[in-house]
Amino acid sequence: MINELILEKLKELTDDEREVALILMRILDDPTSSKEIHVVTEKVLDELSSILEDKK
Amino acid sequence: MKLISIEVENFRQFQGRQRIEFASGNSNTTILFGINGTGKTGLFRAMMFGLFGSRTIEQDDRTAEVHLVNINRIEANHGSPITASVEVKFSESSSIYTIKRKISAYKKNNQIIEKEDESFLNIFSEKNSSSTQLSDPEKINKEISRVIDIKNRGFFFFDAEQIDTLSNMHDDVKEVIRKGIVQILQIELLEESVTKLDKIKAKIKAEITLKSKNTQLSSLISDQERKTIEYNDYLEKKRKIEEERVLFNEELSALNARLEQNKDIGLLQKKILEKKESISFISDALKSVYENASSSIFRGLGSLLMTQDIANRCDDLNVRLLEDQNYIPRQILEISLAEGKCVLCDSDLNQNETGKRKIHNMMHNYQNSGVLPAILLINNTNEEIKQTKKKTIEDLDEALFNINAKKEALEKSENEISDLDVDISEILNSSVNYVELVKSRDLMKKSELDFINDYASINLKIIESEEKIKKLEIQIQDLQSKEQGLKNEALKYEFLDNLQKKLRLISDEYCGTMKNALNNEVTKIFRKLIDEKDVSLVQRISVNSKYEIEVHGSIGIINQDLSQGQKQIVALSFIAGLAKLASGGGNVIDFPLFMDTPFGRISGVNRDNLIKHLPDLVSQLILLFTDTEFTNTEEKVFKESTKLGKTYKLSQVEVGMTKIEQVAIKDRLSTR
Numbered sequence: 001m002i003n004e005l006i007l008e009k010l011k012e013l014t015d016d017e018r019e020v021a022l023i024l025m026r027i028l029d030d031p032t033s034s035k036e037i038h039v040v041t042e043k044v045l046d047e048l049s050s051i052l053e054d055k056k
Numbered sequence: 057m058k059l060i061s062i063e064v065e066n067f068r069q070f071q072g073r074q075r076i077e078f079a080s081g082n083s084n085t086t087i088l089f090g091i092n093g094t095g096k097t098g099l100f101r102a103m104m105f106g107l108f109g110s111r112t113i114e115q116d117d118r119t120a121e122v123h124l125v126n127i128n129r130i131e132a133n134h135g136s137p138i139t140a141s142v143e144v145k146f147s148e149s150s151s152i153y154t155i156k157r158k159i160s161a162y163k164k165n166n167q168i169i170e171k172e173d174e175s176f177l178n179i180f181s182e183k184n185s186s187s188t189q190l191s192d193p194e195k196i197n198k199e200i201s202r203v204i205d206i207k208n209r210g211f212f213f214f215d216a217e218q219i220d221t222l223s224n225m226h227d228d229v230k231e232v233i234r235k236g237i238v239q240i241l242q243i244e245l246l247e248e249s250v251t252k253l254d255k256i257k258a259k260i261k262a263e264i265t266l267k268s269k270n271t272q273l274s275s276l277i278s279d280q281e282r283k284t285i286e287y288n289d290y291l292e293k294k295r296k297i298e299e300e301r302v303l304f305n306e307e308l309s310a311l312n313a314r315l316e317q318n319k320d321i322g323l324l325q326k327k328i329l330e331k332k333e334s335i336s337f338i339s340d341a342l343k344s345v346y347e348n349a350s351s352s353i354f355r356g357l358g359s360l361l362m363t364q365d366i367a368n369r370c371d372d373l374n375v376r377l378l379e380d381q382n383y384i385p386r387q388i389l390e391i392s393l394a395e396g397k398c399v400l401c402d403s404d405l406n407q408n409e410t411g412k413r414k415i416h417n418m419m420h421n422y423q424n425s426g427v428l429p430a431i432l433l434i435n436n437t438n439e440e441i442k443q444t445k446k447k448t449i450e451d452l453d454e455a456l457f458n459i460n461a462k463k464e465a466l467e468k469s470e471n472e473i474s475d476l477d478v479d480i481s482e483i484l485n486s487s488v489n490y491v492e493l494v495k496s497r498d499l500m501k502k503s504e505l506d507f508i509n510d511y512a513s514i515n516l517k518i519i520e521s522e523e524k525i526k527k528l529e530i531q532i533q534d535l536q537s538k539e540q541g542l543k544n545e546a547l548k549y550e551f552l553d554n555l556q557k558k559l560r561l562i563s564d565e566y567c568g569t570m571k572n573a574l575n576n577e578v579t580k581i582f583r584k585l586i587d588e589k590d591v592s593l594v595q596r597i598s599v600n601s602k603y604e605i606e607v608h609g610s611i612g613i614i615n616q617d618l619s620q621g622q623k624q625i626v627a628l629s630f631i632a633g634l635a636k637l638a639s640g641g642g643n644v645i646d647f648p649l650f651m652d653t654p655f656g657r658i659s660g661v662n663r664d665n666l667i668k669h670l671p672d673l674v675s676q677l678i679l680l681f682t683d684t685e686f687t688n689t690e691e692k693v694f695k696e697s698t699k700l701g702k703t704y705k706l707s708q709v710e711v712g713m714t715k716i717e718q719v720a721i722k723d724r725l726s727t728r
Contacts, residue, residue, distance in 0.1 A: 001202055003242050003638065005570070009562050017555045024249050029242075030198065041256045048548050 002029055016051045023047045057203050058676055059648050060145040060152070062106060066126040067140040068098035069714040076716060078648070078678060079701020085677045085694070089686055089725050090706030095714040096680040099706075100652045103213060106142035106157055108206045109175065109193065123168050125161035128712045130168060137162040139173060148203045152180040155196065204647070205239070212635060213650040233630070234603040240638040241570045246563035253556040254288075260549045264542055273535040273542075280528040287521040294514045301507050302601045304500070311497050313612035315490070322490035324476045329491070331476070335469045342462040349455035356448025359441040370438045373431040385429075389419050570637065574599060577633035578626075584669045585625050587661040597626060605630060621658045628654070628666070632673050648676035655685040664693050671699035683727050691726045 002025055010018050024044050027033045034040075058080050065073040076099070079086045090096050097115075104110040105124060116122055123130075125140040143156040158173040177196040179188045190196050197206070204212065238244040258281075265277050315322065384400065392398045392415055396405045405412040536546040575598040583591055595608050606613050607626060618626065635647055649670070655663050667690065671677050677699075681690075694700045703719045719725050 002245070005637075006242055006246065006566065009566050012562060013555070013558055016551075017558065020551070020555060021249065021559060024252060025245055028248050028252065029245055030201070037252070037255050037259075040252055041259050044256055044552075045260075045548065048551060049544075052544065052547055052551070 002026070019051065020044060020048055057146055057148045057647050059650075059678065060147060061143075062099070062103060062145075063141075063143040064099070064102050065141045066129050066138060067102050067105075067124060067142055068126065069095045069708075069712050070098065070102075070716065071126050071129060071713050074716045076704055077702060078676060080676050081701070083699055083701035084675060085671045085679065085699045086702045086704070087686065087694070087700065087725065088678070088680045088704050088706065089683075089719075090680075090714070091683045091727070094706040094708050096682065096706060097652060098714070100213070100650070100680060102142045103144065103650060104209070105159075106144035106155060107200060107204070107213075108209060109157055109172070109197065110206075111159075111172075114210065123161065123170060124159050125168075125170060126712065127168075130161050130163050133162070135162055135164060146203075150182045152182065153199075153203070154178045154180070155200065210236075212647050214631070214652070231603075233599060233605065236634055237571075237574065237599065237603065240634055241574070243563070243567050243570060246559065246566060250556055250560050250563055253552055253559065257549060257552050257556070260545055260552070264536070264545045264549070267542055267545070268539060270535055270539060273532065273539070276528055276532050276535065280525060280532060283521060283525050283528060287518065287525060290514055290518045290521055294511070294518060297507065297511050297514060299601065301511070304504070304507065306600055308497070308500050308504075310613065311493065311500065315493055315497060317611045318490055318493070322494070325490045328473050328476050331469045331473050335466060335473075338462050338465050338469065342459065342466070345455055345458045345462060349452060349459070352448055352451040352455065356444050356451070359444040359448060366434070366438045366441060370431075370435055373434060384418065386419075386422055389415050389422070393419070571599065573637055574633055577636055578605075578629045581632045581636075581673060582626060582629035584673075585629060585662070585665050586622065587665060589661075590622065597629065599630075619659075621662055624656060624658055625662055625666075628670075632670075636673070646675050648678055649674045650678045652680040653682060653685060654679060655681075655690075660689070663690060667693045668697055671697065686726050687728045688724075688726050691724065695721070 010021055027040055027043055059078045061077045063075040064070040088099060101113055104113055112122055125138055129138045137160040139158050139160040141156060141158045145154045155177045157175045159170055160173050161168055161170040175193045175196050177190040261277055265274050268274050388399050403411055536542045579596045582597055593609050598606050600606050607615050700721055703725045705717050705719050707715050709715050
């Protein structure tokens with residue numbers, strides 16, 4: 001679990017940035033998630049694509 | 057997280073089903089008491105197996121096999137399998153977790169074969185009164201890790217070795233501390249996120265290059281990639297310089313602190329040095345006085361020995377001279393008459409008839425034995441020898457005076473040095489070489505300039521590199537905007553680039569803030585736990601950039617001056633401080649502390665302090681005590697504190713069989 005102090009710090013980011021950062025950090029923090037770069041990239045870019053799509 | 061209970065069945069020496077319920081709330085301390093061999097560590101092992109599925113613990117000898125199933129039961133079952141189980145119940149954020157793990161074992165050909173059977177997790181949500189059940193070990197571990205990460209467990213559940221390891225403050229402890237800090241405080245998570253974003257950005261760049269039909273754009277992107285690699289190298293170099301600078305400053309501060317600490321010795325050593333120089337100067341002068349004296353003696357030796365003999369001879373010769381009546385040489389008389397002027401008295405003989413007659417008479421009566429010149433020479437020599445003797449005696453007197461004075465000065469300087477040496481050994485019984493310390497400090501100050509130059513040069517390169525990348529970025533964006541198909545990728549890249557920059561800043565700030573907060577927290581906790589009389593010894597405790605725990609007193613770092621017991625309290629304070637920050641930095645650590653034999657080398661008053669204050673620092677405290685750690689004295693202090701919630705006694709019924717009994721708080725638990 002990402003600790004409260006980091007979550008508090010992440011408030012300095014925009015909502016969209018925070019969303020992407022949290023996706024990335026949760027993958028890295030989850031001991032059962034694969035940390036392989038293509039898996040991480042796919043998940044982060046999926047989230048980012050949907051954010052950019054929503055903005056259109 | 058709050059531990060509710062643990063139930064063991066046929067696990068290690070616990071035959072049949074036995075249960076322990078943990079205290080919480082105001083009286084949050086549970087004591088599990090047993091003499092050696094009754095299974096305290098077995099219970100610790102059961103907790104590690106139940107929560108994390110771990111079959112070994114840190115203190116295990118890795119070469120020896122550890123069996124978790126009760127040996128007596130295996131033997132009695134004659135080759136048929138026996139199942140052992142551990143069930144741990146805990147609560148976290150209004151959910152109750154019940155995790156049960158089973159392991160079975162049987163004996164075949166005198167060998168015990170153990171196999172993990174099944175795991176089961178039930179999560180009951182009190183909010184919506186629903187349950188989730190899991191039996192897949194991977195999913196179970198994932199759920200448990202959401203509450204407590206297995207890699208951090210050593211900071212909440214620690215066996216007898218852990219406190220000892222941390223309190224040693226040796227080099228290999230640095231890694232344990234570093235891991236604790238970067239993992240528990242999740243500094244690593246932020247740093248890793250920044251690094252991963254680099255790789256994701258690189259992938260997008262590769263995608264853009266692949267899709268682009270514009271060769272100029274591809275070339276610009278490749279160019280930018282190269283510049284970015286170069287830029288990152290510069291950043292890394294800058295980071296290293298900064299790290300080295302921090303270490304350098306710490307070293308310089310430590311050196312300055314030592315100099316300050318030993319300034320009295322410094323002054324004395326300076327005086328000794330001055331005295332030694334003065335001794336060397338006096339010795340040289342003394343040597344020269346000795347040389348002068350001996351050459352004086354050599355020169356005047358003849359005069360000293362011969363004076364009387366020559367004087368006697370001169371007297372004889374003078375009598376003869378009187379007999380000869382030739383006091384004045386014939387040549388003098390002849391010259392005087394020829395020049396009409398007495399050579400001896402300068403009188404004009406033409407005006408002085410009497411004088412002229414006297415000279416004529418002397419010429420007439422002149423008798424010459426031929427010894428006059430010799431007598432005159434001897435007389436002169438005698439006079440010279442007398443003078444030389446007088447001079448030699450005066451020189452020798454002066455030399456003796458100088459020698460005595462120099463010897464006195466030498467003796468005085470040597471005595472002063474002895475006194476200064478005594479003063480130094482009284483101030484500090486060590487081999488501090490102040491002069492060497494000053495030399496090292498001066499050398500360091502010189503190399504400080506190199507740091508400044510290196511830092512300025514790398515910063516310049518970074519600025520230049522940033523400008524080049526920015527220019528390329530503008531050109532790339534311009535070309536990308538002309539290629540509709542790449543717009544989306546370009547937006548993604550820009551978004552992640554901004555995010556990475558912001559995350560990097562957040563990471564740096566967070567790391568600094570957490571280290572400061574940790575230092576403050578550890579110091580605060582230490583002051584609570586340590587014997588009141590020792591509070592003033594420690595001004596602060598900090599973790600330096602090399603991840604070493606430093607204890608600062610009024611005279612600098614005092615790690616080496618702490619007793620083993622005090623070091624253990626430092627280690628406990630560090631663990632508690634770290635756990636407190638990790639659990640959000642509130643007044644109480646929202647995690648249980650589960651400690652096997654925690655009082656190892658901690659003495660009476662410090663034990664009392666730990667008993668009084670540790671329960672206030674954590675939400676739950678579970679202590680495994682042996683009879684020498686938990687005596688009548690400790691029991692009394694625990695009971696006075698009102699923090700004791702539950703006590704259990706482990707008793708050996710027979711070899712390999714332990715019974716867990718709850719003992720009422722009002723009843724005596726200790727045996728000594």
